Amino acid sequence: MQNINEKILEKDSVMIFIHTPFCGTCHVARNILRQIEAVHKDDLFYDMNASLYPSFMQExxxxxxxxxxxxxxxxxxxxxxxxxxxxxxxxxxxxYRADLFEKKS
Structure with a gap:
């Protein structure tokens, strides 16, 4: 999982995992996303600490x-x-990412 930044927030297509550090449910969700990334051997999601982006959360x-x-x-x-x-x-x-499942020739 890659850390989020302002440039990534401007992208047209993105999947962002939003969490807080002390949230137990967030840790379970992170494990689900990590399993998916491990299968695809790629960083598919961006990591956002909600506490650091209050304006994004509100907007x-x-x-x-x-x-x-x-x-x-x-x-x-x-x-x-x-x-x-x-x-x-x-x-x-x-x-949203059907391209990940297309057979490569």
């Missing part, structure tokens, strides 16, 4: 943490608060 109406914030083509597509399981998060990744 994007983030209700709680953990949150997987998905922006595609400049539009907020999803704010996922219930991570539940690896297959649940994969369903979102397949929807």
């Amino acid at each position: 994007n109406q983030i209700e709680s943490v953990p949150c997987l914030f998905i922006k595609q083509n400049g539009r907020i597509e999803e704010k996922i608060y219930a991570f539940q399981s690896v297959p649940n998060i994969y369903s979102y990744i397949m929807k």
Whole structure:
């Protein structure tokens, strides 16, 4: 997982894991995302400590943490608060990052 910065926030398409350091549920969610990244051998998500980005939290109406914030083509597509399981998060990744599942020739 890569750390977030202002330049990345300006990207048109991005998946951001929003958390706080002392949130137990956030640690469970992070483990789910790490498992997915390990399978793909790539950093798919950006890491954001919500405490350091209060204006982003307010502007994007983030209700709680953990949150997987998905922006595609400049539009907020999803704010996922219930991570539940690896297959649940994969369903979102397949929807927004189908390119990860295309066969390479």
